[in-house]
Amino acid sequence: MRIGLVTYKPEKVEGYDLHVYYSKWTDGQAFPAAKGMQNDVTVLCDAKAIREDPSLVAMSNTGPALRKNRRSNLAFDFVCPTHPAYRAKALNYIEGLSQENILGVTLNLYHFPDQEYCVCSRCVEKWKQSGLSWTQWRAQTVTELLQEAKERIKGTFAVEIYPDPVLAKERYGLDLDAIGDLVDYFHVPLSSRDYLTNYWTIMLARDFAASLKKPVVVELSAEMPTDEKLEALLKTVAYISRHKLDAVLLLVHDSENARQVCRYAVNNNDLRDWLEKYDFGEMNRIIDGWTKQY
Ligand SMILES: [Zn+2]
Numbered sequence: 001m002r003i004g005l006v007t008y009k010p011e012k013v014e015g016y017d018l019h020v021y022y023s024k025w026t027d028g029q030a031f032p033a034a035k036g037m038q039n040d041v042t043v044l045c046d047a048k049a050i051r052e053d054p055s056l057v058a059m060s061n062t063g064p065a066l067r068k069n070r071r072s073n074l075a076f077d078f079v080c081p082t083h084p085a086y087r088a089k090a091l092n093y094i095e096g097l098s099q100e101n102i103l104g105v106t107l108n109l110y111h112f113p114d115q116e117y118c119v120c121s122r123c124v125e126k127w128k129q130s131g132l133s134w135t136q137w138r139a140q141t142v143t144e145l146l147q148e149a150k151e152r153i154k155g156t157f158a159v160e161i162y163p164d165p166v167l168a169k170e171r172y173g174l175d176l177d178a179i180g181d182l183v184d185y186f187h188v189p190l191s192s193r194d195y196l197t198n199y200w201t202i203m204l205a206r207d208f209a210a211s212l213k214k215p216v217v218v219e220l221s222a223e224m225p226t227d228e229k230l231e232a233l234l235k236t237v238a239y240i241s242r243h244k245l246d247a248v249l250l251l252v253h254d255s256e257n258a259r260q261v262c263r264y265a266v267n268n269n270d271l272r273d274w275l276e277k278y279d280f281g282e283m284n285r286i287i288d289g290w291t292k293q294y
Contacts, residue, residue: 081141185246266291
């Protein structure tokens with residue numbers, strides 16, 4: 001199992017094998033490609049674009065896909081997946097990244113906000129013309145968007161998925177079987193403020209490792225200011241390392257935050273003994289690697 005980072009800065013950090021850089025954010029900010037790294041692009045969540053043109057937003061019968069519409073518990077503002085001009089702009093950005101010397105592209109938030117979206121007149125018209133069920137049409141719409149993106153992407157192609165192993169297709173239009181034919185790996189964010197309660201993390205990591213047809217990379221939040229939270233994070237990484245994962249990615253504020261995780265692990269003899277005692281060989285191998293650099 002590899003250990004990697006998800007970062008907001010285009011910098012590699014010693015001790016990590018895989019580097020994922022957020023090159024386009026949910027607020028609409030888009031940055032130049034990070035060379036030699038996996039560039040992670042938010043596709044349909046774009047608060048800035050929706051502010052500039054409110055007609056872009058995905059719609060439900062109870063209002064738009066905006067954070068301020070609290071009938072839907074959305075963390076971001078979503079553009080309608082069939083808006084032709086927005087799609088073209090997003091795909092152009094992805095194509096531009098791929099012209100640089102990057103490792104590959106990961107896409108996130110390229111799907112419907114939830115089951116009741118999108119009922120704008122364009123989507124309803126397309127759905128009726130398709131002759132498909134609501135669920136099938138929405139899944140096909142998302143898969144086609146990924147197919148179009150894949151044609152423009154050079155290198156490793158990955159997608160993030162909402163961590164719902166049961167209703168992903170009905171709610172978000174994520175046909176994980178069809179998407180598995182397109183991607184090199186799945187990136188599953190299991191974000192939390194801490195992992196002091198971690199059973200759900202281990203359960204979902206195991207579910208996805210067992211059910212997806214391509215390699216699985218799990219992302220955990222590592223913006224941990226306290227020793228207690230760092231300890232819980234590292235033990236959670238140890239538990240999920242027992243399942244068939246290609247990598248665990250740590251989401252950090254910055255490079256110093258990433259180094260803090262390594263130094264904590266290297267200097268914590270109790271943690272090393274605990275990992276040894278309970279046979280977490282894979283995790284001990286990762287920390288052994290860190291001892292050479294930290
Ligand atoms: Zn729509």
